[in-house]
Amino acid sequence: MSQPKVYSIAPDTPFLPTLAERILDGTLLGDWPRGEDNPFWLSDITIVLPTRRAQLALARAFAERGHGLMPDIRTFGGEAPEEEPFLPPIEADPLPQPVSRLERRLILARLIEAWSRTEQGAQTLSTPPNAAEILALADSLGQVVDDLNTEQVPASALKALAPDELAENWQRVLGFLNIALEAWPAILDGRGKADASAIRNLRLERQAATAPLVFGERPVIAAGSTGSIPATAHLLGALSRLPRGALVLPGLDPDLDYEALLRTEEAPHGHPQYGLAQLLRRLGTPPSTVVELGRPGVRAEVIRQSLALANGTARWAQTRAALLPRMAEAVKGITILGARTADEEARAIALAARGALMAHKSVGIVSPDRNLARRIAAELLRFELEVDDAAGSPLFHAPAGRLVRQILSLAANGFAPVDLVALLRSRATVLGLERAQVARLADILETRVLRGRRPGPGLAGIRALVAERREEERLAPLLDALETAIAPVCALLESDTRFSAALLARTLAEAFARVAAPGPMPGRSELEAWAEELGGREGEGPLLPATGLDQVLYKLMAGFEVRNAQPRRDDISIWGQLEARLQSPDLLILAGVNEDIWPETADPGPWLSRGMRLAAGLEPPERKQGLAAHDFEMALGNGEVIVAYAQRMGTSPALPSRLLQRLEAFIGEDAKALREKGRVWLEAARSLDTVVSPRGALRPMPRPPAAARPRRLSVTEIETLFRSPYDIYAKHVLGLRRLDPLGEEVGVRERGTMIHEVFARFIIEGHDIHAAGALATLNAMAREAFSGLEAVAERRDIWLRRFEHAARDFLAFERDRDGRIASRHAEVSGEWTFTLLDNFRLVGIADRLDVLKDGTLEIIDFKTGSVPTPADMRNFDAPQLLLEAAMAREGAFEGMEPRESSALIYMKIAAGPEAFKPTDFKPGQGFSLMGAADEVGRRLQRHVTEFLLSDARPMAARIRPDVTRRYRGTYDHLARNEEWTLLEGDEE
Structure with missing residues (x-):
């Protein structure tokens, strides 16, 4: 067979447009006839690409060049109907059915669960794993199976590892792996299935073996693949050796020392060219024979030098000096955007994308961080830009998945008020009723029944509160429908025995069908498919307890993605790294270019250490970092590109990716200009939600008519009148009362x-x-x-x-104190009317009024909170006890004769060492106890006269603030305290 014909397209050359041009000009076709003598010549050509998105983009490239009759464009490992042309013209055994990811997860989880109960497993695992942890371990074990299949390493290779050279825990893990991986093929054979990775290998090997028969003399071009999968590399070699076969590689560096790159002692696996070097070695093709199809510029050289091997950085000074005259040209079109947070990063990216769209440019956004991708999509909605995220959203977070989680939470938490209201407030909840009816009844249930009340456990507790409020007739239809829908889930969680994942899925699916509104809902079909597959697998997977099921559900739903079914605009997309590898939009935005995200952490997983992987013949975890680096290299070659990262992730500091750090280090001073370009979008993002001329709220100064102001206050409200008359206004004039928290815990x-x-x-x-x-x-x-x-x-x-x-x-x-007490009186009501103050009434209930044997009173205030400070007592800022003493002298308490008070005491009754230690009221200097009571009475009359009997005096907020208070007042938000106190320079 002939030598492979290998070509390359540099990173800074648009890959798919260049590929189309080189096909149309005959560069890749050899002597294949084309033109008027053969009008259908293009349809005789076969092109194989890595992804469907690349397939569509290449078709568009041909159409833009005036060719409506397309080549046969396929993808590696596509769906079966697409691969029919690949099937050999000879009889072949049918391929086995692939085991689904969910089925494999359950089978392996059962093996791991059984092992965890053995002595070896118990010694290896620090604590017995719960169901969610077992499912996570099953997924990572499945990845080991895929790695072995993909790299065509037999499971028996693990047996060749020397156990004595391993730590004890790895020896125990290896013992389990040898048993599990030996049993795994037999388990699959018994089901008539095989791993998808193994089936892919069989399919690719069959395609490689039959390629000469299928294509013969016709042109076939494999393009865009790095051959990281050995079976794919074999197919690439077979296609490139056909009479008119060709292989087009993405971004090969012909000047790299490939022999040095492949020396494993230099740990080159994270280098962007490592995969291509492996492929060329498999093909037996030296880099010097590879033909460049594009027109590489200085950008490609700068990128490659910045990502050189460690020993190559020693020559940076010379290479940078050689490139310095053209450095400005190389970095033209590159922008670096270093945001403070991921939220700011997403907003700045959305603004940059919108700016490009307004200039009639196409935009591609690439991010390996799916949470960041969703944030960017949400920010784009500000501008009514609905973007198509190629990765979709996890079923667990889709509307249908969220509704199932709410149902599960409601049952698991015993119909807690917060969970109940959350489910009823969901617009997807109908319970067989009209949505408007459910919303109306939910309002009644929340505001009239649940606010400020603590129901007993379960729906019975809710019904008891409903009966207490006499709302049975109105709320019965809602509660009956809810009980019918949720009862099977509650019964399952209340069972004493563990249950299967299949039973959980069936029960949740039935509850979802009773709760959810009919009609389209994002994730409904995926949820039904998940429940159908999982519900049919009785006896598989770990048995589940009734606790911690939210995390179990997350693991069980992993791999089920909800794709957008609605048409979206085609000039902006969010891609994963693989999908973006061959794309060339007008503006390419690389998002989430942070360390441990792009590239991800080199984690070998819990089953094999890095050394064990290498000894078994598997690639180390750094191999994924090399693929991510190659994707970065290809993306950075785009004409206009923004590289974005965040300086903080959540509450932790974050670093830019090592790839970006190396690029900036090589560029040198010119990197500052790239950051300055990014600052434009960062400042725009920061100012997006900022008022141009901020003007704080002014201190509220309401002046209601005197007739509307209250003529009755309690002794506990007098301190409020002294400190913030606005709170009296809000409570008594506006009639506003704080809604009790929903489902507040007893504290x-x-x-x-x-x-x-x-x-x-x-x-x-x-x-x-x-x-x-x-x-x-x-x-x-x-x-x-x-x-x-x-x-x-x-x-x-x-x-x-x-x-x-x-x-x-x-x-x-x-x-x-019994020896000096004549009588004790608790919870004594009192009322003191001031006839000269328009019959203003001061009311209150004294905790204790104890008559002493000398005829005076000892007034005690039992405190569940903090006791007033001595300063508050001296400054009359804690007037309650003094007012009660004044009321007692006036005979204002029921059943009590007028008496002087000789002692005012605060008694803290909460837990702690200060409990039941009396704190005497200490009046200010120059005041006796009753003299202080007289003074506070005079102050009360002045405040009533000024703030309650006058139209002129505004009922202002916080005229005497309590700077020691560490909690929000009931009406602080209404008064917008934070705004005007900052404006006025209040230290608090």
């Missing part, structure tokens, strides 16, 4: 309130503090008060145990 504050109520009840009911059963009585009251916390039973039990300590402290406190 320390509520625990303190319950304890407070128990102690008050003990006093009100007149129990004897010296009785032998006093502690038992308090504990019984606490159990009754805490009985409504069935939803958090474990926390309730802990609090009840802690309450006993608080009860002992309470009794000790009361017994210690």
